Amino acid sequence: MIAPAPAGKADPAPRPEATGTSMRARVGDEIVVRGTSAGVVARDGEVVGLHHPDGSPPYDVRWAENGRVTLYFPGPDAYVRHLTSAPPGPGRGGSGRRS
Template sequence: MEAAVGDRIIVQGTRPGAARRDGEIIGLHHPDGSPPYDVRWSDDGRVTEYFPGPDARIHHYRHADETAPSQPHLFAD
């Protein structure tokens, strides 16, 4: 599993009645994007170090258009 800062992690509960959780990855411990991750959970805003299990998946954040060459931003006065 690989992630980057800004990606979302979604954890689907495997036990009956377990709630689904999601959060934003705000920190990495390894430059290759492997676990563990520092995650800010959306349900309570807490930040925890998280080691994903088989019930977790990563939703990779993408900019609107990563393939287009960057262009300068023009600001009107």
């Protein structure tokens, strides 16, 4: 028999929209890398370029902390926060780097 979930406990952290192997991003989405403490964001940035038309990693990311654009392969501590409404598709691939 499976016990019911405890009542009255709210989930303290919002669920990420895309993580791990299911991770898909679009230009304009945000990459968030979790910190070592609960609720702490270690790093975040904007996806400015895709290398695959389906939105799979790696991504060109402009990091909020310094504005530097790097090629980023997300690890298990990262997730995508979708901020745009257009799905990935033709015309969204390539480096998409902005100056």
